Amino acid sequence: MTDLHQLTIHEAQDMLRRGDISSVELTQSVLDRALAVDNDVRAYICLLPEEALAQAEAADRRRAAGDDTPLLGIPLAIKDVICIQGVTTTCGSRILENFVPPFDATIVARLRAAGAVFLGKTNTDEFAMGSSTEYSAFFTTGNPWDLERVPGGSSGGSAAAVVAGEALGAFGTDTGGSVRQPAAMCGVVGLKPTYGRVSRYGLVAHGSSLDQIGPLTRDVEDAAILLGSIAGHDRMDSTSLNVAVPDYVREMKTGDGLKGMRVGVPKEYFTEGIEPGVETAVRAALDLMADLGAELIEVSLPHTEYAIPIYYLIATAEASSNLARYDGVRYGLRVDAPDMWQTYYDTRQAGFGPEVKRRIMLGTYGLSAGYYDAYYLKAQQARTLLRRDFERVWEQVDVMACPTSPTTAFKIGQKVDDPLQMYLSDVFTVSLNLVGMCGISIPCGFSDGMPVGLQLMGPALGESIILRAAHAYEQATEWHKRRPNLTERMF
Numbered sequence: 075m076t077d078l079h080q081l082t083i084h085e086a087q088d089m090l091r092r093g094d095i096s097s098v099e100l101t102q103s104v105l106d107r108a109l110a111v112d113n114d115v116r117a118y119i120c121l122l123p124e125e126a127l128a129q130a131e132a133a134d135r136r137r138a139a140g141d142d143t144p145l146l147g148i149p150l151a152i153k154d155v156i157c158i159q160g161v162t163t164t165c166g167s168r169i170l171e172n173f174v175p176p177f178d179a180t181i182v183a184r185l186r187a188a189g190a191v192f193l194g195k196t197n198t199d200e201f202a203m204g205s206s207t208e209y210s211a212f213f214t215t216g217n218p219w220d221l222e223r224v225p226g227g228s229s230g231g232s233a234a235a236v237v238a239g240e241a242l243g244a245f246g247t248d249t250g251g252s253v254r255q256p257a258a259m260c261g262v263v264g265l266k267p268t269y270g271r272v273s274r275y276g277l278v279a280h281g282s283s284l285d286q287i288g289p290l291t292r293d294v295e296d297a298a299i300l301l302g303s304i305a306g307h308d309r310m311d312s313t314s315l316n317v318a319v320p321d322y323v324r325e326m327k328t329g330d331g332l333k334g335m336r337v338g339v340p341k342e343y344f345t346e347g348i349e350p351g352v353e354t355a356v357r358a359a360l361d362l363m364a365d366l367g368a369e370l371i372e373v374s375l376p377h378t379e380y381a382i383p384i385y386y387l388i389a390t391a392e393a394s395s396n397l398a399r400y401d402g403v404r405y406g407l408r409v410d411a412p413d414m415w416q417t418y419y420d421t422r423q424a425g426f427g428p429e430v431k432r433r434i435m436l437g438t439y440g441l442s443a444g445y446y447d448a449y450y451l452k453a454q455q456a457r458t459l460l461r462r463d464f465e466r467v468w469e470q471v472d473v474m475a476c477p478t479s480p481t482t483a484f485k486i487g488q489k490v491d492d493p494l495q496m497y498l499s500d501v502f503t504v505s506l507n508l509v510g511m512c513g514i515s516i517p518c519g520f521s522d523g524m525p526v527g528l529q530l531m532g533p534a535l536g537e538s539i540i541l542r543a544a545h546a547y548e549q550a551t552e553w554h555k556r557r558p559n560l561t562e563r564m565f
């Protein structure tokens with residue numbers, strides 16, 4: 075049984091329950107795989123082999139004692155912006171290079187209680203600001219389908235780990251697309267929950283009105299399992315919704331799949347800038363959904379062209395405020411200088427990379443007296459118009475379908491010096507964060523050997539319906555079963 079690392083979570087659950095395998099065997103297989111390929115892929119900032127094996131042993135003991143919680147003994151990876159007690163949480167930044175959180179994020183505490191095994195922390199653009207992992211202060215992750223290309227970002231490490239066999243599933247964060255876009259570029263499933271569905275306590279803040287934690291997995295059922303295990307109210311996060319968590323797996327499988335479902339196709343998401351190979355794959359996916367009984371309806375989201383400017387005003391404003399806490403006093407890096415102000419300056423100068431500095435400056439500018447009305451306030455007003463676009467469309471359709479990203483994974487270095495080009499990778503994902511609704515990206519084909527993602531968007535708390543649509547499509551296709559060829563090299 076050498077390929078345990080390629081199992082889906084639900085396959086592994088069945089085998090663990092039947093006693094065919096132990097969590098120690100499963101975890102060892104995934105760790106061996108990570109050791110054999112991660113010198114090339116570089117998905118992990120830190121791998122925790124001893125801790126993971128100890129957790130796997132504990133899970134096997136719990137199972138022997140009759141415990142059968144869903145994630146018992148399942149090895150998962152966590153993006154390095156989410157706190158695990160006692161494990162360095164860098165956020166891909168020099169300023170937190172040595173920060174060891176004294177507590178678990180709520181999602182980590184929930185996963186831990188469910189018996190999950192933590193393999194390590196995955197690479198990210200610094201403070202989750204980016205679309206390629208190239209803005210990580212440490213290194214760039216390679217796309218397992220072509221190591222010269224980016225895996226997308228900012229949760230690129232998590233997406234790469236899942237498709238490369240280095241974790242059965244992983245968690246990322248999505249402020250403007252950072253779960254869905256890397257999922258699309260690596261050929262895995264990525265789900266961004268409704269704002270407030272998942273607690274953000276213990277997630278290092280980027281844009282507080284936008285951030286959500288979401289799963290990256292090998293198929294849709296696994297996404298439903300992981301979402302169900304982290305969702306729900308948390309008194310430590312006042313923005314978390316006090317709404318019961320459904321059984322997503324069951325709701326996904328009830329009903330008639332896509333039959334009779336009204337699927338909106340937003341015309342503004344099929345315009346210039348979209349690569350022909352991406353458009354072809356997504357159009358073919360729409361045709362298949364129609365064959366499976368969906369009713370395709372063209373819809374319009376007229377304020378789409380403003381989504382990128384609105385997002386980059388609001389996200390940078392919130393980031394500039396959230397990142398004020400890195401001052402060399404409370405935690406993280408400190409560069410000592412003769413006085414307090416100089417200590418702040420020197421610490422932040424040394425600790426933050428260029429993209430983070432760019433955003434702090436942009437955000438501070440947009441919020442400053444004299445400019446606030448013209449930029450931040452205008453962006454908030456336009457955000458309301460965007461939300462109304464979506465609310466009108468939900469009167470006509472159940473879900474919307476469109477590309478996740480206008481391009482497949484680009485070459486490392488291609489966009490790193492051109493922030494505007496980098497920002498445009500998010501044109502199809504940022505709107506959902508701005509309106510607080512949910513979305514999922516699933517594999518729907520390849521273009522020149524690189525994966526293409528189909529995005530399904532749903533209304534607030536519409537996770538069950540997008541999962542049902544995604545699952546029905548996935549059942550009729552094989553795209554999610556393809557795996558990249560990676561050479562295993564032992565070091």
Ligand code: GLN
Nearest residue numbers: 202203204249250251252
């Ligand atoms: N790429 C977008 C940004 O740079 C989104 C990032 C994210 O979702 N964390 O802000």
